[in-house]
Amino acid sequence: MLKSLKKIWVIFEASTKRRAFLLLVLMLFGSVAEAGSIGLIFPLIEVVLQPEAAKENPFTKYLVETIGIDQNDHAVAMMFFLAFGLFLIKNVYLLYMENFKGQFIWDTLSGLWIRLYRYYLDADYPFHVKRNSSTLVNHVTVTLRNMFYGFVMPLLNMCTELFVLLAVGVMLIIVDPLITLSAVAVLTSTTVIYYLAFRRRLGHWGEEQLIHHERMLLWLNQGLGGIKEIKVLGREAYAGDSFAESARINAMYSQHQLLVSQMPRYLIETVVIGGLLLGIYLIFLTSDSISDPLPIFGLFGVAAFRLMPSASRITTYAGHIRFGGASLDAVYEDFLQLDPRNQPELAARQEQSAQFITFEKKIALRNVSFRYSGTNRDVLKDVSLQIPKGKAVALVGTSGAGKTTLADIILGLLVPDSGTLEIDGHPVGTVTRPWQRHIGCIPQEVFLMDNTLRANIAFGVPPQEINETHLQIAVSQAQLTEAIAQMPEGLNTMVGERGIRLSGGQRQRVGIARALYANADLLVMDEATSALDSETEHAITKAIENLHGSKTIIIIAHRLSTVRHCDRIYFMQDGRIVDEGTFEELHDKNKAFCEMVRKMDVSVKDREKV
Template identity: 40%
Template sequence: MLDLVGVTLIGLVGALSLATVQGQQPPKTIATLVSAVGLGNLSDVTLLEVIAGAAAVLLLAKTIISPLLMVKVFRFLARRQAIVSARLAKALLSCPLTFVQRRSSQETSAALVQGVSAATVAILGQTVVAVSEIALLTVLAVGLLFVDPAVALGAIVFFAIFAMGLQKILGHRISRVGTQALTADIASLSAVQEALGAYREITVADRRLLYVGRIQGLRAEAARASAGLQVLNLLPKYASEGALVLGGFSLAAVLFSTRPVPLAAGTFALFLATATRIMPSLLRLQSAALSIRSSTGPATLTYALSADLGHPLDTPQEGRDVRESVRRILASGHRDFAPRIELRDIAFSYPGGRGTALQGINMLVAEGQSVAIVGRSGAGKSTLADIILGVLQPDSGELAVGGLNPTDAVRRWPGGIAYVPQDVMLSNDSLRANVALGLPRDDVDDDLVWDALRRARLDEYVRRQPDGLDTQIGERGLRLSGGQRQRLGIARALFTRPRLLVLDEATSALDVETESGITDMLEELEEDVTTVIIAHRLSTVRNVDLVVYLEEGKEQAQGSFDEVCERVPALRRQATLMGLRPA
C-alpha cells in the first residue's frame, strides 16, 4: 500500500510540474484530488514540495519496513531449520542400522544439512518473498487501474508476458543445473574422503593421479554447474532492463501521439514511477522463483529422507537433559543394572539379502560372565553382536538385556552398555574429547578419563605428551598408531564404567604384550561386568566362561572353550595350530 500511494504521488508531481512549467492548469482529475485532501490553497511550488516530500517519506518507509520484516521471517525459518534437522537426526539415529546404511554418509549429510536449508530458508523463505512481491504487484496493478485503466491493462499484459516467458525459459534449466551441482558436490566429497582414507593403498599402487583426475573432473562439473547458476540468476536483471526500456519507449510513443502533452507527461511519469517499483519487485519475484527451482534438488533428498522416516514431528530432547542424565549415571554408576543376556530362537535377515544371516540362536549369559562368539568370517558374529546392542532388530525370537529390550536398556542405563568396534571412529579433536565422545568439556570428569586410559593401557603414552589430555590426535586419529587407536576405543568404552561390554575384534590391532594386558584387564572386570567378545584370535577367548561357535548363521556348539573345541573340528585344528591345545 505504501508503494501504491508513493508512486501515485510521484505521478502527480510529474503532471503538476509539467502544467506549472507550461503555465497551464493541471488536469481536472488531479485538481479535484488536490482540493479533496485540503491542499488546494497552496502555491504550485509549495504543493509540489509537499507531494514530493510525502512520496519520498512513504517510499523510504516501505524500503525500511520490508527488509526488517524479511529479517524476522528468515530468522524464524533459520530456527525452524535447526529444529527440522534435529528432528530428522533424532529419528534417523533411532532407526535400525540397516535403515541408516541405506544411504551413503555423503547423501545423508546432504539431506540433513544442505537439504534442510534448501527446504526451509531457501524454498519457504523465497516463497514468502514471492507472496509479498505478488501482493505488491497486485496492489500496484489495482491502483493503476483506477488511475488509468488503459495504461494499467497494457502494463499488466506486458509485464505478465515478460515474467512468464522468462520463467518458462529459465525455470527448468536452473532446476536441472541445481541438481547437477549437488550431485557433483556429493561425488566430489566422496572421492576426497576415499582418497584420504585409502592414502597408503593408493600411494603404493601408484594411483594418486587417478584420484587427482577424478576429483578434477568432478570439480570441473560442479564448477560448470555453479557458473551456470550464476549466469541464470543474472539473466533476469539484464532482461528486465531491456524490457523496461522497450516498454517505456512504446508507452511514450502511444501517449504523446494520442493525448494532450500535460496529461501524457503525467501518465508517463506515473508509469516510470510505477516501473521503478514494479521492475525491482519483478526481479525479486523472478529471483525467488529461480531460487526455489535451484533448491529443489537438495530439498528432494530431505523430503525423501523425511518420508522414509515417517515425517517425524516430535521435538528432540533438550541437550541439557541428556547431559544431566549422563552426569548422574557417571556419578552413581549403574547399580540397578544386572546385565543378564537372554536370546531365544533369534532369527535375522538383511533387507535384500539372500537367506538368513542368523537362525535359531539361543544363548543365556549370566551377570558377570564372559562369552566369546567365534566362527569363520561371514558366520554372523558381528550381526549377533549388533542385535545384542539393539542396533539391529531381530525378525523373530525373544531378546532381553537386563530384563529389557536392548533399546529400552540403553535409555534406562545410558553408558551401561559399551561397544568397541574393530575400526574405531575417532574425531579430529583432543584425547579427552575422544574418550568422552560427545560430552561437552565442562561435563567431563578428568579422573574418569585417566582411569579409562589406565585400564586401556594408554595412560603412560598420554602422560608423555606435552599437552596431556588436550593432545590433538588428528582426523580419524592419524597421529596415533593402529594399536593406540584401538586402545583409545577401549578407553572410550570403559569411560562410562559399563556393566555390559561388547568387543568386536577389539584387540586385532594390538601387539601380543598389549593384547595380554587388555585380556588381563577384561578378566579383572568379570566380577562386575558382563563381556561379549568377538574374535578370530583364540588366545583372546581361551579363558572365557562360554564359547558360542557360529557357522553360516547357525549355532554349531556352545560351552566352555575345550568343550566347543571337541565338538567343532575346525576350531580344534585352529586351537592346536596356535598352541592352545596339545597336538
C-alpha cells in the same frame, strides 16, 4: 509448485508457520506502501506542471483545504515534503521488514540444521546401515542451505514482488485501465514463455547438481579418510580424478542455472523499454500538447522502472524454485520419515527409554532370527544362548557366520525379526536405551574425536562434569597409565583426527577406558585386536583378562588367541550356533574349530602360556 509448498508446510514447525504468515502480512503492507509512494508521482507531476491543479485533484484538494494553503507555490512545496516524508516512512518500514525476513530465514535455517542432525542421530541403526554418511553430511551442511537459498528465499522474495506488482497494478488500472492491462498481458506472456522453455531443464539441472555435489563430498571423505592407503598405493590421481569429474559436472550445471537466471533481467528490460519507447512515439503522433499526457506518462515511467526489476526477479525466482526443488525433495523424505510428529510409536519409545533395567543375573537370546532389509537371506537363524553376569564368552567362526550381527542385537542396535533378547528374564523389545546404559563397546576401529585423551575417555561428558577419580581408575584398569605418563600433556594430550597420534594399541586401550569410565557392566569387543601386532594384542588381552569376573565380556574374534581365556566359546556357521564349550572342549570335539586352531597355530595347553 503446489506439491513443493505442501512439502515445505510439512517440514516447517508450527512456530515457523506462524512467523511465515506474519512475514507475508508485513510484505503485503510493504507492497501497499510501494504502490502508495509510486501513486504519489501522478499528483506531484500534475501540481508541478499546473499549480492550480492542486485545488482540482480530489487528493490534493483535500490536503490543501485541510492544511489551509492558499498560494499555489505553497501547495507545490507541500507536495514535495509529503512525497519525501512518505518515501522515508516507506523505506524505514521496508528496512524493518527485511530485518524481520532475515531473522526468519536464519532462525528457520539453523533450526532445520539442528533438527535434521538430531533426527539422524536419533534414527535407528538400520537407517545408518542403508545410508551413506556422506549423503547425510551433505544433506545437513549443503542440501538444506540450497533448499533455503534455492527454494524458500526465492519463494518469499517472489511473494514480495508479486504483492508489489499487484498493488501497483491496481493503482495503474485505476489511472488508465487500457495501458495497464496491455502491459500486464505482454509481461505475463513473456514470463510464461520463459518459464515453459526452461522449466524441465532447470529441474533436471538441479537434480544433477545435487547428485554430483554429494559425490564430491563422498570423494573428499574417501580420499582424505584413506590417505595412508592412497599414498602407499600411489592412488592420488585416481582419487583426484574421481573428485574432479564430479566437480566439473557440478560446476557445469551450476553455470547453466546461473546463465538462465540472468536471462529474465535482459528479456524483461527489452520488452519494457520497447513498450515505453513505443508509448512515447504514439503520444508524440496523437497528442496536440505534450504536457497533457505527461503526468500519466511520468507515472507509468516511474512504475515501469520500479516494476521492471520486480518482473525480472519473479521470472528469475521461478527458475530458482524449479532448480532448488531437487534439494527440497532430497531432504523432505528424511524429515517425513524421521520427524517424531510422524512417528507416534517413537514418542512412546522415548518415554520408555527413561526407564531403568537391571542386570544382575544373565543375558539370554531365545530363538533369535534376523534378516537385513532388502535381502532374502536370514543372517541369524534360530539362535539361542545364555551369558551369566561376570563371565567372558566369545563368538567365533568364519567370515559371514553372523557374529557381528548377533553382537549388534545384544548391543541393542538391531531388533530381531523373531525371538527375544532378555535381561534377567525380561524382554528388551524395541526400547533398547535402558539396556544400552549397561553396555560398553570396543570395535576394531575405536572412534576418537580430535580432542584430548581426557575428553575421549569421558566421551560425551561436559569437561566440568568429568569425575577425575573415575577417570584415573578407568585409565589404570585399561593399562594406559604408563603410556599417558610419557606424554608431555598427559590426559590433556590432543590425539589428532581419528586418534592418528596414538598407536593402534593405545587407541584400543582408550576404547576400553571409555567403557570402564561409563561403568559398563557388559563389554563387547568386536574384532578389537585383529589389526594389532601379537605383542600389543597380548597386552590388550591381558587387560581384558584382568576385568574377568568384575565385568561381563563378549569377544568377537577371528584370531583365536584372543579368546583362549574365555569361559565359554560359541562357534558359529551360516547364522547358527553349531557348537559351544571351552577352548579345549571345542578343540577336542569340533573338527572345524580344530582346523581353525591348526591354521592359526594356537596352543591348546595351559591358558597362561598364551
